[in-house]
Amino acid sequence: MRRPRFEVRFCTAGDGVRIAYATVGQGPPLVMPPAWISHLELLWQDPAVRAFFLALAARRTVVLYDKPGCGLSDPWPSRQTVDVDVRVLRTVVDQLEERRVDLLGVSAAAVASLAFAVRHPERVGRLVVYGGYADGRQIGSPQVRAALLDLVRAHWGLGSDVLADIFMADADPDVRTHFVRLQRATATAEFACELLEQCYEARVEDGLDRLAAPALVLHRDGDRAIPYRLGRDLAARIPGARLVRLPGRSHLPWAGDTTRMIQAILEHLDGTEPDAVLTPRQLEVAALVADGLSNRQIARALGIEERSAEGHLERIRQRLDVRSRAQIAAWWVRHAR
Numbered sequence: 387m388r389r390p391r392f393e394v395r396f397c398t399a400g401d402g403v404r405i406a407y408a409t410v411g412q413g414p415p416l417v418m419p420p421a422w423i424s425h426l427e428l429l430w431q432d433p434a435v436r437a438f439f440l441a442l443a444a445r446r447t448v449v450l451y452d453k454p455g456c457g458l459s460d461p462w463p464s465r466q467t468v469d470v471d472v473r474v475l476r477t478v479v480d481q482l483e484e485r486r487v488d489l490l491g492v493s494a495a496a497v498a499s500l501a502f503a504v505r506h507p508e509r510v511g512r513l514v515v516y517g518g519y520a521d522g523r524q525i526g527s528p529q530v531r532a533a534l535l536d537l538v539r540a541h542w543g544l545g546s547d548v549l550a551d552i553f554m555a556d557a558d559p560d561v562r563t564h565f566v567r568l569q570r571a572t573a574t575a576e577f578a579c580e581l582l583e584q585c586y587e588a589r590v591e592d593g594l595d596r597l598a599a600p601a602l603v604l605h606r607d608g609d610r611a612i613p614y615r616l617g618r619d620l621a622a623r624i625p626g627a628r629l630v631r632l633p634g635r636s637h638l639p640w641a642g643d644t645t646r647m648i649q650a651i652l653e654h655l656d657g658t659e660p661d662a663v664l665t666p667r668q669l670e671v672a673a674l675v676a677d678g679l680s681n682r683q684i685a686r687a688l689g690i691e692e693r694s695a696e697g698h699l700e701r702i703r704q705r706l707d708v709r710s711r712a713q714i715a716a717w718w719v720r721h722a723r
Contacts (some may be wrong), residue, residue, distance in 0.1 A: 393428050394458065399474050407451035407478050414511070415484050416655065418450050419475050421517075421555075422640070423581065425457035425572045426450060430567075433562045438640035441648045446488070446655065452476050454582075456572055465580070468588050471498035472505060476545040479509055486510045488655055489599075490672025491613060492639055494522070496620075497588040504593035505604035513597075514651050516604040516639050519589030519616040520623055522588040531586050533580050542575035552610045554561050555635035555644030567636075595624040601627040602654040604647060611637035613637060626716055628654070629707050668705070671698045675711050676718040 392410045399405050408426045420667070427449075430437050439448050454462035454474060475498055482596060488511045491499025496518025503510040519525065526534075540547035546569040550562045557565075599685055601624045605617030612632070621629035630650050637643040667688075674684045681699065685692040703709060705719055 390440065394426055395481075396458075396476055399454070399477040403454055403460045403462055405451055405454065405460075405474055405477060407449060407481070409449050410439060410448055411445075411447045411466070414488045414655075415448045415482055416442060416446040416448050416490055417475070417479060417482075417487050418490040418492065419471065419498050419601055420451060420453040420456065421491075421495040423456055423569050423578065424450075424583075425568055426452055426453045427458070428568045428571060429457075432564045432640075433563065434557065434640045438644055438648070441644075442490075442651065445652060449478065449482065449487075455577060465722070466584055467495055468501055468590070471495075472502050472723050475499070476506065476509075480533050485509075486511045488561045490514045490516070490651065491518060493517045494585040494588055494716065495638060497522070497590045500590045500594065500597065500624075503599050504597055504715065507596075507598045510599045511674075512655055513601045514604065514654055515601065515617075516647070517606070517609055517612050517617065517637050518603065518620055519612055520589065520591050522586045523617075524616055524619075525586060525612060535582055538582065539575050539579050539688045542570065542578065545575070545578070546570050553637045554641040555608075555610050555637075557638075559584050561618040561641060566721040580662065593624065594620075595625060597624050599656075600654070601632075602650065603627050603629045604632060604650060605629070606632045606634040606636065606642075608635035614625050622708065622710075622713055626719065628717075632708055668702050669700055671695065672702055672714055672718045675699070675702075676715040678715075 390410045391529050392408055394406055394408045396404045396406055404425055452459040453617050454460060454466065484635065486509055489499040489503065496515040499513060499515065537548060546566050548570060550566045554562050554565055554638045603617055603621035605614050621627045632647055633643045639647060670688060671684055674687055679687065681695045682692050685695040702714055706714065708714060
């Protein structure tokens with residue numbers, strides 16, 4: 387069986403900036419904005435990266451592109467912001483000449499993907515977010531963020547090693563080594579600091595309650611770069627979003643075990659993600675919560691003790707990984723038949 391072709395092309399964003407993008411696979415388009423420093427050609431040389439995207443490319447046309455100033459793309463004439471990221475993403479989507487695309491937003495690219503989906507709901511079919519967040523200021527304390535920026539600025543060689551350890555904690559040594567080389571070959575210390583600062587400043591809280599695209603939020607519970615609590619917070623802000631907690635410490639999706647992640651992504655894109663995560667009794671309780679009943683009223687309706695109703699509610703929270711009755715009600719509205 388022949389491996390799908392990885393083809394690089396160019397499109398032009400504002401001010402004549404050429405953006406390099408690549409496609410691989412066949413099927414409906416799945417666009418993945420760059421999460422961090424990128425170089426399409428060097429990235430594709432990594433076997434772990436290829437394996438991850440080829441698994442998706444078996445059922446989707448995966449579309450990747452280099453951030454302005456990275457890899458094969460031209461520099462942007464001004465400092466990059468979320469607005470610039472959305473503008474570049476719109477350019478790539480327009481180039482595909484598709485009425486609607488699916489999005490896979492990883493890490494900081496989750497912010498751009500979410501902002502695009504809020505501003506251009508007619509262009510987005512389904513949305514997957516991995517390792518994302520709503521407010522970059524919550525990634526770490528100001529002291530921790532400043533220390534990492536100072537390290538990268540003062541010694542990019544050591545800084546790129548530290549970032550590889552953070553981003554790819556569960557990766558094989560060869561995979562980490564390739565990623566370190568990619569970072570050093572693609573960006574200067576100053577540009578790496580600029581991109582890190584952009585990650586810490588990026589915010590997308592406004593408008594998430596208006597997000598129309600069906601959303602899947604994936605996050606590893608031991609993520610060393612973006613804490614799991616930020617992924618859970620993000621899912622709680624998006625109406626009907628489904629949160630999947632994955633084991634592992636690596637931040638980049640192709641590092642560590644990817645089997646369950648790829649399965650969840652493809653199921654969501656195909657619209658076949660499993661709904662039966664609750665028992666029949668828990669589904670009854672969730673339906674009554676959605677109707678606005680209290681624990682006492684639920685107990686009366688089901689002929690059980692109030693204490694039992696409270697127990698069912700707590701187990702529902704655990705299974706859905708949510709904290710409030712409103713989130714349970716939102717889940718029921720999305721999944722009710």
